[in-house]
Amino acid sequence: MSKLITLQEFILKNEADYSFATGELSRLLSDIAVASKIVSRDIRKAGLVDHIIGAQGGQNIQGEEQQKLDVIADITFIKAFEQGGEVCGIASEENENFVAFKSEKSKNGKYVVLFDPLDGSSNIDVNVSIGTIFSIYKRLSPIGNEATIEDMLQPGTEQIVAGYVLYGSSTMLVYTTGNGVNGFTLDPSIGEFCLSHPDMKMPEIGRLYAMNEGNIFECEKGLSDYIKYCQSRENQTGMPYSGRYIGSLVADFHRNLIKGGIYIYPDVLSAPEGKLRLLYECNPLAFIAEQAGGLASTGRKRILDIKPERLHQRVPYYVGSKLMVEKVMQFIEATENK
Ligand code: AHM
């Protein structure tokens, strides 16, 4: 049997591969791993314990109903970042404003973390996979001060780490430091994430497309033409693709990362800028996609190049296998040039 490599061992062994190597960054990754184990444990109790399942009774900044677990996950991660001391501030999908930590230790932290504590949370009550998504940036403001909005509004190209945790049939943590993508599965018997998917590569093309097709009459013609193409034998594989939409971005993305495919959330009449948030959802998964050989686009331009203007900015999102994202961009361009 080959030796089990724990996340902890892997982080330490690969510290020198980071774009800039620091022990703090390794500790921060470990903090994320610990917080996600806590959240994973809480999720596994959903349905059993009354205070975990169901709506919280409030709305988040996007006007969406907050689930209890959204709030629990948000608090768990924020606490981990605040206590760890490597992070000077955070921004989260669940909070209107970013949080600048006040302690001296945190003010000396070199990093900011932007995250979606629990994505796809409408799936909690029906026992379907959900996830956490995170991005780490080096702060721009001077060390010793409080974090600023400029620290948060950096383009995706500046990410130094991005990752996600998928709470699925097993709990997995997948991340990149800009040197490829590695996946770790939580072994519940020892409470450790263990390397299970080394050097993940997204197939150049797949036969899966993921989109909420209930929106098909609300989206632009180039995209509806592309969906017809996916369903025909005229596509790049000569066989109709399969539609697979979980409605949990992390789960849809993870499946496509392994099997090859495309995930689409376009701008639609009900969400004219798209639904997904650039900073908490699109950028981290775009960084991972590119590191695995895939692509992420608004349909017109590269996600990672966008200079964010607002914390909760939304964008149309096309992410997945390289040839599939390129193809849908060609369809969009073709209808624009008519
Ligand atoms: P959330 O962050 O509020 O959970 O919303 C994001 C989720 C994605 O995980 C998922 O792909 C999408 O919203 C589903 O939206 P829809 O129900 O409109 O298809």
Ligand code: MG
């Ligand atoms: Mg989300």
